[in-house]
Amino acid sequence: MDTFLLDTLLRNCLAEDLEHGDITTQAIFQPEDRSTACFITRHPMTVVGMETVAARVFRLLDPEVACTNAVSDGSRVEKGVELLRISGATRTLLRAERVALNLVQRLCGIATLTTAFTDAVRHTRAVIVDTRKTTPGLRLLEKYAVRAAGGRNHRYSLSDGVLIKDNHIAACGSITEAVQRVRARVPHTINIEVETDTLAQVEECLACRVGVIMLDNMDLATMRQAVALINGRATVEASGGVNLQTVTGIAETGVDIISVGALTHSARACDIGMDWRE
Structure with a gap:
């Protein structure tokens, strides 16, 4: 720190x-x-x-x-x-x-x-990361605690990376349009992540060649299909409703990253x- x-x-x-x-x-x-x-x-x-x-x-x-x-x-x-x-x-x-x-x-x-979360996925390749759902004023400390315990940090602030979420897509009109606008304004050194909740959106992300695809609130069967569809062409992040009862199954689908808001908002x-x- x-x-x-x-x-x-x-x-x-x-x-x-x-x-x-x-x-x-x-x-x-x-x-x-x-x-x-x-x-x-x-x-x-x-x-x-x-x-x-x-x-x-x-x-x-x-x-x-x-x-x-x-x-x-x-x-x-x-x-x-x-x-x-x-x-x-x-x-x-x-x-x-x-x-x-x-x-x-x-x-x-x-x-x-x-x-507890890192222990639950230790047998897989998935890593546990936090989110920006931190106590106002304590983010520096709370994200440090995650790292010290073997987890990793997602974005520290909105300036750390591009994450196109559902409301960006809804307001812009499509994933493709949002990605095009980002690429026109953001340096090439910044990776682009997009949140998806359907396989069709995953396919659109692949067509746009985004770096990270977030699978948001997908069931395990759909998540496995998405991982197979992506097939290493992007980093895969799972998010939404992750808890100690579900995290092992999510990790076993083959995702690379699992983001867990509960690490900081519900500890x-x-x-x-x-x-x-x-």
């Missing part, structure tokens, strides 16, 4: 929570008070963000805080594992606690769900506690 962008994001998160200060902590503890605490897992999970995010949150408030024993991003751990040890001013530990926990609980949830936050040591 770009640390310039990351630190700006984290400072905004801290400002939202601290605003004019922590009146409870400031009333109870003095600047010279020191403490140690640990992040502890409450259940099995895939870990993301201990050093890259949580430790950075504490150090942004106080560079003197010591963050040690951080579990590496992408590690799979069991219940009761120490993920990070934090030592420093008691005021800093308490002021940064909620922001750091909120972020890593979210990221570990995304990573844990991503792990359940993991339960991580900050336990006091001294």
Whole structure:
């Protein structure tokens, strides 16, 4: 992650929570008070963000805080594992606690769900990718969590690549017309992807020589037909309604990519506690 962008994001998160200060902590503890605490897992999970995010949150408030024993991003751990040890001013530990926990609980949830999806397709050639269905303001972190857990990223933003979707086609009139307009305006170095939901649209994409064909909400039988029709002439992406019950069957049709919005819009936050040591 770009640390310039990351630190700006984290400072905004801290400002939202601290605003004019922590009146409870400031009333109870003095600047010279020191403490140690640990992040502890409450259940099995895939870990993301201990050093890259949580430790950075504490150090942004106080560079003197010591963050040690951080579990590496992408590690799979069991219940009761120490993920990070934090030592420093008691005021800093308490002021940064909620922001750091909120972020890593979210990221570990995304990573844990991503792990489940990648495990389900490991025996195939398909790769699991995320979408732009991210929490506003947290896309940088959420897409990082997907990568750390073994998934890959689709477009980060609308400027990253051409994806002609159903509404583009409906408003333009046809796939062929939309592709022609794109090619007239976009550099040749940019790949073109088109969303399809019928075999006729797949054939139209092949006639237009697009680089990536998305099979949107197709049943498995139609998807297999589409993969056979494309026959390596384009990268094949499956999308729409993908879940842990359906993803293995989708992967076994021979698609190259499976995009899963649920990785970021439906991941359940993991339960991580900050336990006091001294």
